[in-house]
Amino acid sequence: MSIKILICDDDALIRESLKIILSMDEELNVVHVCENGLEAVKYCCNNSVDVALLDVRMPKLNGVETTKEICKVTSTKVIILTTFDEDEYISSSLRNGAKGYLLKSNSPNTIINTIKVVHNGSDVVENGIIDKLLSKTSPVCPNPNMNNFSKREVEIIESIAEGLSNKEISEKLYISEGTVKNYITNILTKTNLKHRTQIAVYYLKGKI
Incomplete structure (x- = not known):
């Protein structure tokens, strides 16, 4: 079954360019295109849509607000x-439920693969974006739920969210890289995450 x-x-x-590009992949089915966030919310509420690609700056309802409404009710x-990589857009979109944040400068294959990865249940934020966010954002977990982790695991999670490498974490905590x-x-x-970048994203979103 194709991804709607x-x-x-x-x-x-x-x-129209995105519609043509995505329609070339037999696993993808573009069911609707629209020009503002309000229309996107209405369509998703009344129709079956697997993945919504949203720009940030749009009339009537911007991408951040649209993300919040779509994720809340569908x-x-x-x-x-988008073409915008401002910190506020990135963090607000992730907090409101976005599963991916990608710049339009990426290749068609990257965009297509991101759609498939997100549809399969993973979050995707390109490395440049997450590095930028982590370098300027103090890790804050508004609804921390760390009961499932040991004290050392919590320290590892917080260190990853600070943008530290494995080597830097080992030096900080006085343990080996292994x-x-x-x-x-x-x-x-x-x-049930797949890589360390997702740990950082989930921590910043308050999901772990």
Whole structure:
């Protein structure tokens, strides 16, 4: 069964270009295109949409607000696809439920693969974006739920969210890199996540 996709962008050229590109993949089915967030919310509420590609700056309802409304009332997974990488947009989109944040400068294959990965249940934030966010954002977990983790695992999670490498974590906590890797493996197992970047994203979103 194909992945049903909604494209929302106020630039007609972008909308139609994306529709053509995505339609070339037999696993993807663009079911609707629209030019503002309000229309995107209405369509997702009344129709089955697997993944919504949203720009950030749009009339009537911007991408951040649209993400919040779609994620609140539907099961549609949202990917922000934009030219803007401002911290506020990134963090607000993730907090409001976006499963992906991608720049339009990426190749068509990257966009297509991101759609498939998000549809399969993973979060995708390109490395440049997450590094930028982590370098300027103090890790804050508004609704911490760390009961499933040991004290050392919590320290590892917080260190990852600070943007530290395995080597830097080992030096900070006075443990070997191998031990750090073992802790990360345990954390990934407990959270059903696939890689360390997702740990940082989930921590910043208050989901672990």
